[in-house]
Amino acid sequence: MDDTTREWHLAERPQGEPDSDCFELEEAEVPEPAPGELLVRVNYLSVDPYMRGRMSAGESYAEPWEVGDVLKGGIVGEVVESNSEAYSEGDLVTGEGRWGEYSLLDASEVAPVDPAVADQPAYLGTLGMPGRTAYFGLLEVGEPKPGDTVVVSGAAGAVGSVVGQIAKLNGCRVVGFAGSDEKTDWLTEDLGYDAAINYKTTDDYGEALAEAAPEGVDVYFDNVGGPITDAVFTQLNLDARVAVCGQIAHYNAESVPTGPRKLPQIIAPRAKVQGLLVSDFVTRFGEASEQLGEWVASDELTHRETIVEGLENAPDAFLGLFSGDNIGKQVVQVGDRSA
Known part of the structure; x- marks a missing residue:
C-alpha cells in the first residue's frame, strides 16, 4: 500500500462558472483507520451538480466547503485496511469520501x-444517490399514475435517465428534454422514452412540447429550471405535480435571473x-436500493456512465457537467x- 495519497482541495471560490483555478491537487500521508473506520482505496469517484453550491460561501442545503478543504463526494473502492468487524480487507464498498486515491x-x-x-460505477449512479433521488422524487413527490404524461428536463443525466424509466415502469407516457441528438436518440431508442426534445436545436420549447405531449403534462420532474421550465408550466394539467430536483441552469449565475412570472x-x-x-x-434508502437493484438485475432498468480516467482529470469531469x-x-x- 502507498504511504501517500493525492487529493483535490478547493483552492478558491468561483465567481460565476468554476474553472481550473478553483482546484488544487495536493499530496498527503495515507491515514490509519480509527476504531470503526475503513481505509478504502478509491476506484471511482462521483462528480455531481450539487457540489457547485458547496463551493460557494452562501447558505445552501449542503454545508459549504471552506477554501483549502478537501473536496468530497460519492466513492466506490476497495477496503485495504479495516478496523471494523463489519467489513474485511478486499471488500468493495460505497460511501461519501474524499476526492483522492485513499x-x-x-x-x-x-x-x-x-x-x-452491476459494475462498480453504477453504484455512484443508478444504484446510488442519483437513482434514489429519481426513485423517491418521482414516486413520492411526482405520484405518477398509469396513463399520466411525465416530462423530464435533464433527461439524459444521472437522475433524469432513471426518472423516465421508472415512469415507464409505472405505465406513463414520458417526454424528455436533453442537449444533443445523441442524447435524445438514447432516450427514445434505449430507455423507452416516448418522445425527446433537443433543447439546443429547438427554437420554441412550448411548441415542441405541445407536439410531444398533446394531452398536456401531469408530472414534471425538473432538473434544469430556466426557459424549459417556463414552457412546461404553461402546459400543466389539472392537479399536475412538479418535483423540483435541480436548477442547473442557474447554478453559476452571479445574480438571481428574472424571467417570465409563471x-x-x-x-x-x-x-x-x-x-x-x-x-x-x-430511513428508506434500503427500500430504494433493493428495488433499483432488482430492476437492474432483471434488465428492466438500463444504466450508463460516462467515465473520465485519472484523478488528475476530476475537475474537468466536474466542469463538464455544466456543458452537458x-x-x-x-x-x-x-x-x-x-472494472
Whole structure:
C-alpha cells in the first residue's frame, strides 16, 4: 500500500462558472483507520451538480466547503485496511469520501457493492444517490399514475435517465428534454422514452412540447429550471405535480435571473410544486436500493456512465457537467482498471 495519497482541495471560490483555478491537487500521508473506520482505496469517484453550491460561501442545503478543504463526494473502492468487524480487507464498498486515491470511511455509513448486480460505477449512479433521488422524487413527490404524461428536463443525466424509466415502469407516457441528438436518440431508442426534445436545436420549447405531449403534462420532474421550465408550466394539467430536483441552469449565475412570472400558470390547474432532497428519505434508502437493484438485475432498468480516467482529470469531469459532456452518470476512474 502507498504511504501517500493525492487529493483535490478547493483552492478558491468561483465567481460565476468554476474553472481550473478553483482546484488544487495536493499530496498527503495515507491515514490509519480509527476504531470503526475503513481505509478504502478509491476506484471511482462521483462528480455531481450539487457540489457547485458547496463551493460557494452562501447558505445552501449542503454545508459549504471552506477554501483549502478537501473536496468530497460519492466513492466506490476497495477496503485495504479495516478496523471494523463489519467489513474485511478486499471488500468493495460505497460511501461519501474524499476526492483522492485513499479515503477513511465510517463503517456504519457505507454500503456493500456487489459486482454481480452491476459494475462498480453504477453504484455512484443508478444504484446510488442519483437513482434514489429519481426513485423517491418521482414516486413520492411526482405520484405518477398509469396513463399520466411525465416530462423530464435533464433527461439524459444521472437522475433524469432513471426518472423516465421508472415512469415507464409505472405505465406513463414520458417526454424528455436533453442537449444533443445523441442524447435524445438514447432516450427514445434505449430507455423507452416516448418522445425527446433537443433543447439546443429547438427554437420554441412550448411548441415542441405541445407536439410531444398533446394531452398536456401531469408530472414534471425538473432538473434544469430556466426557459424549459417556463414552457412546461404553461402546459400543466389539472392537479399536475412538479418535483423540483435541480436548477442547473442557474447554478453559476452571479445574480438571481428574472424571467417570465409563471406562478399564475399553476393556479388554474391547482398544480403542486414541491422541492425535494433525497436526504429526507434516508430511513428508506434500503427500500430504494433493493428495488433499483432488482430492476437492474432483471434488465428492466438500463444504466450508463460516462467515465473520465485519472484523478488528475476530476475537475474537468466536474466542469463538464455544466456543458452537458456526460450521458448518464459522470464518474472519474481513479483505480481498478479492470472494472
